[in-house]
Amino acid sequence: MRYLVAANWKMNKTVGETLEYLDRFLPSVKDLLSVDIMIAPPFTALSSASIRLDAAKKEGEYNVKLGAQNMYYVEKGAFTGEISPVMLNELDVEYVILGHSERRHIFGEKDDLINKKVITAVETGIRPILCVGETLEEREQGKTLSVVERQIRNGLAGVEKDMAFIDIAYEPVWAIGTGVNATPEQAQEVHRFIRSLINEISKGNDSNTRILYGGSVNEKNARDLIKEPNVDGFLVGTASLDPERFYKIITEVLEV
Numbered sequence: 631m632r633y634l635v636a637a638n639w640k641m642n643k644t645v646g647e648t649l650e651y652l653d654r655f656l657p658s659v660k661d662l663l664s665v666d667i668m669i670a671p672p673f674t675a676l677s678s679a680s681i682r683l684d685a686a687k688k689e690g691e692y693n694v695k696l697g698a699q700n701m702y703y704v705e706k707g708a709f710t711g712e713i714s715p716v717m718l719n720e721l722d723v724e725y726v727i728l729g730h731s732e733r734r735h736i737f738g739e740k741d742d743l744i745n746k747k748v749i750t751a752v753e754t755g756i757r758p759i760l761c762v763g764e765t766l767e768e769r770e771q772g773k774t775l776s777v778v779e780r781q782i783r784n785g786l787a788g789v790e791k792d793m794a795f796i797d798i799a800y801e802p803v804w805a806i807g808t809g810v811n812a813t814p815e816q817a818q819e820v821h822r823f824i825r826s827l828i829n830e831i832s833k834g835n836d837s838n839t840r841i842l843y844g845g846s847v848n849e850k851n852a853r854d855l856i857k858e859p860n861v862d863g864f865l866v867g868t869a870s871l872d873p874e875r876f877y878k879i880i881t882e883v884l885e886v
C-alpha cells in the first residue's frame with residue numbers, strides 16, 4: 631500500500647494564489663513517485679490547477695492528483711450551488727473529500743447524505759476520502775470508537791465490496807485547526823479499530839484502503855505519527871497552505 635499525503639485547502643487561495651503555489655511546489659515533487667500526493671483547492675481554482683498539472687506532466691513525472699473538497703450525488707439538475715461528479719471528472723479530479731467535520735458540523739451534513747455521495751463517487755470513478763471523527767465532548771464521554779464506527783458503517787453502506795477504492799481519514803474534531811494533534815498513541819488506537827472494522831465489513835477486500843490521520847498535522851509531528859503501523863498518510867489543512875511546509879511533511883513520510 632502506498633502512503634497518501636493529501637492537502638485540504640478548505641476556503642483558501644484564489645486562482646492566482648493556487649498557480650503561484652503550484653509553481654513553487656511542483657518542482658520539489660518532480661520524480662517523487664513513491665508516495666501519492668493529492669491537493670484539494672477550492673472549486674474555483676480546480677480548472678486552472680488541472681491545466682497547470684497537465685502541463686507539468688508533459689514535462690516530467692509527477693504523482694500529484696487533484697481532489698475536490700465536496701460534491702453532490704446527482705449528475706445534473708436544479709441543485710443551486712452544488713457541483714456534480716461529472717463536472718469533477720471533466721477536470722481530471724481523482725479524489726473527493728466527503729463527510730469532512732466542517733461539512734457535518736457547520737453545514738449539517740448527516741451520514742445518509744454522505745453515504746449517497748460516497749456511492750456516487752465510487753460509481754463515477756472518483757476516489758472518496760471519507761472523513762470521520764469525534765468531538766471533544768464525545769471523546770470525554772468515552773464514545774470515540776462508537777461514533778467512528780457509526781460514521782463508517784453508515785457512510786459505507788452499499789459500497790462494502792468497493793472498499794479498495796475508498797480511503798478513510800480519521801480527523802478528531804478537537805484536533806482540527808487547534809494546534810493540538812492527537813498523540814501517535816491516540817491516533818493508532820482509533821486507526822487500528824478502523825482497520826479491523828473495514829476489514830470486517832469489506833470481507834478482507836480493503837488492501838488499498840489508506841487510513842489517513844488529519845488534525846493539526848505539521849512538519850514537526852508528522853514523523854512520529856506516520857511511524858504508527860495503521861497510519862497510512864495524512865489529510866493536512868493549515869500546514870498544506872504553504873508549499874514548503876507541505877513538502878516537508880511529504881519528506882517525513884518518505885523517510886519511514
Ligand SMILES: O=C(CO)COP(=O)(O)O
Binds near residue numbers: 867869
Ligand atoms: O481538517 C483538516 C484536514 O481536512 C485538518 O486541518 P488542520 O491541519 O488545519 O488541523
